[in-house]
Amino acid sequence: MHTKGPGRAHVLVVDDDPTVAEVVAGYLDRAGYTAERAADGPTALARAAARRPDLVVLDLMLPGMDGLEVCRTLRGTGPVPVIMLTARGDEDDRILGLETGADDYVTKPFSPRELVLRVESVLRRSRRAGGGAEGHGPLLRAAGLTLDPAARRATKDGHELALTLREFDLLAHLIRHQGQAHTREDLMREVWGWDFGDLSTVTVHVRRLRGKIEDDPAAPRLIQTVWGVGYRFEPQPPLPPEARTELPPEEPAP
Template sequence: MQQSYEPERPAPARVLVVDDDPTVAEVVAGYLDRAGYAVDRAADGPAALTRAAAHRPDLVVLDLMLPGMDGLEVCRRMRESGPVPVIMLTARGDEDDRILGLEVGADDYVTKPFSPRELVLRVESVLRRSRPTTARPASAPLAAAGLSVDPAARRATKNGAELALTLREFDLLAFFLRHPGRAYGREDLMREVWGWDFGDLSTVTVHVRRLRGKVEDDPARPRLIQTVWGVGYRFEPGGE
């Protein structure tokens, strides 16, 4: 009798939910669990770092306002041991806090109160772009103006030196290198790089500023990623 073997299923992505509000944490964890993710929970910064060290998550949903060690510090410390996508939870209206979250490298943020379904969609979007798949083969390496991007290896360099880029910074740089000389609005970049038709456009502004800080010789006077007034941004390999 011939035995049939089912193909081995890939392990579910592990998501660490960090929030000191047990109700919020329970709701978020429940939705993510039903969406097929393996979910860990932590109620404060030290517990989150301990959980992350024991079982490295594929993504972290991280509340900004935590007791003792805030979400910004947790994000910084987690990133010290390697890249990990982070979605920051922030209070509605705290624009400065949201920008701070993006500045320390959060890949996305969701404002409270939020729709758990929307959060699951954001998690799926971030994970989809952070994990190469056979359905979306990586493109060939790109190079211009001393910059080199290898999408398959998720590696970027400037004049041969490794660039420490977050997930979105990497995708944004790769997009610019693929489309030199063409101006894109922030809405275009959000749709093409983030894959969203909605969202706060300051997300794009902050990521462009951070990327300039890593690829420009003088970020205060950018020559590669230029501002096109009234439109958005253009990548100019010639730096004119």
């Protein structure tokens, strides 16, 4: 039984392994959260309907209704931050979870303390997005992209983009610092707020973001890879050789 108190964020932990669920809920409780547990998808959805959680820690491999379906259903009823747990290191699972709407993922086995820190990070950014001072600011525009930090709305050439919480923050950071090369460590610290963790998190988010903003994600021109460093946002990348035209020599001054 977890103590409830005013102002405590409500976290729903969904995992069919009772040991994992108990350990995670215990760490969250000691960190000052109200932790509620569910062992399967239907139970999780019923509890979320009865009391909307502030965040969901969701296992991908659930019996019957898997975590992806639970995440889709949750997101269909309104925005809620989701951290996906997966026992597999396959990057396809991570990408699928992010595409479904998860804001982050943690690969099992994981440190419960690290998970708590990730919960804190996601909730902090979620609160900013909901109206905190850092969630506001002028519109960001570059290369046909427009980001409204106050509304958390992003468009490309007038068409709205379906960005997750992290994708929005990552794109906003890159646009604010366009032309600058960022290491994955820099991005994890500045966008995720962590000084530790799996750097492939950044790689997966960059790949997902490219898939949503690039004309050809296989040959990205906006979010460029800087070999040996990381990534750089270039709003006006150089034209490919075949698209360049030679300018005539200037006339000599009379």
